[in-house]
Amino acid sequence: MTVFPDGFETLLACSVGREDAAVVLDALQAPPSVSLRLNPAKLTECPFPDAEPVPWSPYGYLLKERPVFTLDPLFHAGCYYVQDSSAMFVGHAFRQILPELAPGAAVLDLCAAPGGKSTDLAASLRERFGDNFSLLCNEVMRGRFGTLRSNLDTWGDPRAGCVSRDPSAFGEDPLFDVIVADVPCSGEGMFRKDEQARAEWSPETVEFCAARSRRILREIWPTLKPGGYLLFSTCTFNAKENDENALWASSELGADILPPPSFPPVKTTRCGSILLPGFVSGEGQWVATLRKHGEPNGMRPADILSLFRALRPDTAPAEGARVEVDRQTALHYLHGDAVVLPADAPLGPVLLCFQGQSLGLGKNLGKRCNNLYPKAKRIKMDIR
Numbered sequence: 001m002t003v004f005p006d007g008f009e010t011l012l013a014c015s016v017g018r019e020d021a022a023v024v025l026d027a028l029q030a031p032p033s034v035s036l037r038l039n040p041a042k043l044t045e046c047p048f049p050d051a052e053p054v055p056w057s058p059y060g061y062l063l064k065e066r067p068v069f070t071l072d073p074l075f076h077a078g079c080y081y082v083q084d085s086s087a088m089f090v091g092h093a094f095r096q097i098l099p100e101l102a103p104g105a106a107v108l109d110l111c112a113a114p115g116g117k118s119t120d121l122a123a124s125l126r127e128r129f130g131d132n133f134s135l136l137c138n139e140v141m142r143g144r145f146g147t148l149r150s151n152l153d154t155w156g157d158p159r160a161g162c163v164s165r166d167p168s169a170f171g172e173d174p175l176f177d178v179i180v181a182d183v184p185c186s187g188e189g190m191f192r193k194d195e196q197a198r199a200e201w202s203p204e205t206v207e208f209c210a211a212r213s214r215r216i217l218r219e220i221w222p223t224l225k226p227g228g229y230l231l232f233s234t235c236t237f238n239a240k241e242n243d244e245n246a247l248w249a250s251s252e253l254g255a256d257i258l259p260p261p262s263f264p265p266v267k268t269t270r271c272g273s274i275l276l277p278g279f280v281s282g283e284g285q286w287v288a289t290l291r292k293h294g295e296p297n298g299m300r301p302a303d304i305l306s307l308f309r310a311l312r313p314d315t316a317p318a319e320g321a322r323v324e325v326d327r328q329t330a331l332h333y334l335h336g337d338a339v340v341l342p343a344d345a346p347l348g349p350v351l352l353c354f355q356g357q358s359l360g361l362g363k364n365l366g367k368r369c370n371n372l373y374p375k376a377k378r379i380k381m382d383i384r
Contacts, residue, residue, distance in 0.1 A: 002029050005201040008188065015239045020267070020276060024237070027278030028192045034066040035085040035282065037116075039155060040123055042357055043079040047072075054085045056092040056263060059123060062281055070381055073330040077357035078154040083116040086189070086275040086282030089266065090182060090233050091120035093273070093287050096261065097229050098124060101177055103132040106304040108176045110167065110220055111183055112137035113144035115151035121180065122157040134304035135160040136176075140167070150377065161305040167219040174225040174297075175304060181220065183213040185234040185241050189284015192277070210241045214248060221253045226294025230255065233287035237274065246271035246288045255290040320349035320361055330354040336378040338368045345369075 004025070013021040038046065038059040046061045054060030062085055069075045069082055107125065109118045118137040125133040137152060137160060139145040145164040152160050186209045187197030217232070224230060232249065234241050247270075250257050260268040265279045272288030323345045325333065333339050333352055341350065341364050350369065352359045361372040 002192070002198075004028075004191070005198065007203045008201060011203070011206070011238050011240075012188070015237050015242075016267075016269075016274065016276060020279070023278035024276050024284075027276075030192070030277075032193050032283065033085065033281040034063040034082075035088075036061055036063065036080045036082045037088060037091075037120060037123075038080050039078055039119070041126065041157070042077065043074070047074055047079070054088055056266070057085070057088040057120075059120075060085055060088045070379055071331060071383065073327060073334065073354040073359060074357060076154070076334050076377070076379075077354065077359055078156050079357055081116055081119050081151070081155065083120070084193075084282045084285075086280055086285035087116055087235070088120060088282075089273060089275055089285055090117050090180065090231060090287050091124060092263075093231055093233075093289055094121055094178070094180065095124050097178065097231075097289060098128055100229070101128075103129050104134075105129065105177045106134045106175055106302060107136070107178045107180065108170075108220075108223070108304075109135065109137045110179055110181045110216070111139065112162065113139040113141065113148040115148045115155070117180060117182055118148070118152060118160060118162075119155045119157075122155065122160045126157060126159070131159060133159055134302075136304050136308055137162040139164055154377075159305065161308065163308050167216050170220060170223045172222045174228070175223050175302060175307070176228060177225055178229045178231065179220060179224050180231045180233070181216060182233045182235075183209075183216055185209050185213070185236040186238070187235055188237045189235040189275075189277075189286075191284075193283060206236075206238055206240055209236075210245055213241060213245050217245070217249050217253065221249075221292075224292050225296060226292055227296040228292050230290040230292065231287060232272075232290060233285065235283065235285055237276070237284055237286070239269070242274070242286045242288070243269050243271045246290065249290060254293040256293070258289040258291060260288065320351040321346045322353050322358075323350045323364070324353050324356070325359075327354065330359060331379070331383045333359060333362065333369075333371060333373060334377075334379045335383050336371055336373060336375065338371055340367070341369050 051061035275285040363370040
């Protein structure tokens with residue numbers, strides 16, 4: 001039986017209503033669901049049998065049970081991203097405004113780590129614009145930035161770059177057509193997945209997080225173009241961090257709050273859409289869409305990635321003859337072991353592939369292949 005922090009149940013009931021709160025509290029006692037989102041540039045069919053589509057994501061799937069993703073070479077090849085299904089609703093909100101954007105659109109994912117929403121944005125932008133877009137993914141926490149960079153590298157879209165800056169460091173120039181701000185929050189929606197979030201929650205934490213979100217929005221606001229869109233989201237339930245901050249941004253910063261779409265079983269609040277465990281399979285998520293006052297100035301879009309020098313050299317396509325390997329060889333390679341390639345494999349630099357998907361480089365010497373897979377990415381668990 002989960003014990004919730006003092007004050008949480010009362011605030012939850014105030015925010016979503018007593019009846020819905022009772023459903024949420026029951027759901028938070030159950031194990032979390034498992035879901036993933038395909039990388040449409042690499043994979044078009046879910047590799048797991050009996051998976052069910054996520055209603056609001058064209059690439060999302062709910063799984064019956066949690067496989068050992070670490071032992072799937074397709075996971076390491078960036079063919080899919082393991083992401084909570086509720087978190088995918090931010091991507092749905094983004095696709096609702098995507099038709100309003102023009103080729104060359106510049107998008108900032110402000111609080112991007114670990115990269116789930118970033119890769120979702122990249123897939124949608126690529127589907128609509130091909131190479132003609134810029135996605136800048138930012139993470140101010142240096143420890144989390146490494147995870148973001150690694151996940152973007154694995155995903156493999158060269159138009160998604162990353163930086164680590166405080167929101168105040170982006171300057172005053174209106175550069176972005178869309179800013180996605182999945183701001184740090186009290187994490188109520190993650191209570192059944194994250195014991196630390198539950199242990200650290202308090203009414204004071206809620207107030208602190210709400211104030212921090214306002215600071216973040218105020219500091220990044222000048223970089224959003226007139227007429228541009230802010231997708232403001234949290235993984236919490238309470239109105240203090242959600243609706244009240246959206247209303248603050250509307251009045252203090254100057255924006256219209258777009259009516260949240262009707263998408264049962266997703267519920268709506270005064271300003272946004274809220275996903276509640278017990279009504280949906282995933283965890284808690286809230287998102288609102290705001291449009292900044294003013295009209296677009298018609299200026300030619302800037303290449304945001306060039307401005308921020310965010311394209312990384314490790315996003316360049318790997319060079320070497322492609323060599324297909326079986327699952328066991330792929331896992332040994334991903335583990336960092338020296339492997340033996342098929343007898344007809346060419347000597348010299350090679351690109352090891354599994355089911356047609358690139359894994360990484362090696363140097364084939366004939367009797368063995370030297371492993372050039374990055375040490376930081378290698379599988380650490382026993383693969384036998």
